[in-house]
C-alpha cells in the first residue's frame with residue numbers, strides 16, 4: 181500500500197526535477213551557527229518548530245506570523261528553530277525559512293524531505309544551519325552522500341530514525357546528531373516509548389540524541405531526558421499554544 185511517506189517522496193521528485201530544470205545552483209559555504217554546541221550545554225535543548233499544518237493533524241496554525249513566532253521562540257530560549265519548508269503537505273515554504281532567518285540568530289533547521297543535493301543548496305541559501313535527513317526516505321548510499329554533501333557546505337545534519345534497523349543504518353555514518361522520531365511516518369502513530377527503546381544505542385555510539393514529536397508536557401520531557409536525550413523537537417504544542425513563553429516555562433526541567 182502507498183504510504184503518506186511514499187506520496188511525499190513522489191512529490192519531492194517532481195520538485196527536484198523542476199529545480200534542476202530551472203538551473204538552480206548555490207554552493208556557497210557561509211558561516212553557520214551550531215546546534216551541536218547548544219546540545220552539549222547542560223539541560224534539555226528545545227528545538228521549537230514552525231509547522232502550519234501536517235498530514236496527520238491537518239491545520240495547526242495555518243496563518244501564523246512566522247517572524248513573530250520565530251522571535252518568540254528565540255526570546256523564550258529555543259536552542260534552535262525548525263521550519264517546515266514543504267508546501268504540499270505542511271503548507272510551509274522556503275520563504276518561511278527566509279523570514280525566520282531575517283529576525284533570529286539561533287540555529288535554523290530546514291525541515292523537509294531531502295532526496296537531492298539541490299534541496300540542500302536551497303536550504304543553505306535560504307538561511308538554514310541544519311538539515312534533516314530521514315533514513316526511511318532514502319536509500320543508504322544516498323543518505324551517506326547527502327550527509328557528506330551537507331557537512332561539506334558547513335551545515336549540521338540531524339539523521340532521523342524510527343526503529344532499530346534505521347538506527348543501524350544511521351550509525352554507520354558516524355553522525356553527530358541522531359533524531360529519534362516518536363511518530364511513525366507511515367502510520368502516524370506516536371509513542372515516546374520509541375525514544376526510550378532506541379536511546380541506549382544512540383548514547384553509547386557517542387551521538388547526541390534529540391527526541392522528536394509527541395512532546396506536550398513536562399512529564400514527556402522528563403521521560404526522554406531520563407534516557408539520555410539532550411534535545412527535544414516540539415511542533416504542535418507550540419503552534420497551538422496561547423503563549424509560547426508560558427509553554428517554554430512549563431517544559432523547562
Ligand SMILES: O=P(O)(O)OC[C@@H](O)[C@@H](O)c1c[nH]c2ccccc12
Nearest residue numbers: 361392393394395413414415416417
Ligand atoms: O508536532 P510534533 O508532534 O511536536 O512534532 C514535531 C516534529 O518532530 C515533527 O514535525 C517531525 C519530525 N520529523 C519530521 C519529518 C518530516 C516532517 C515533520 C517531522
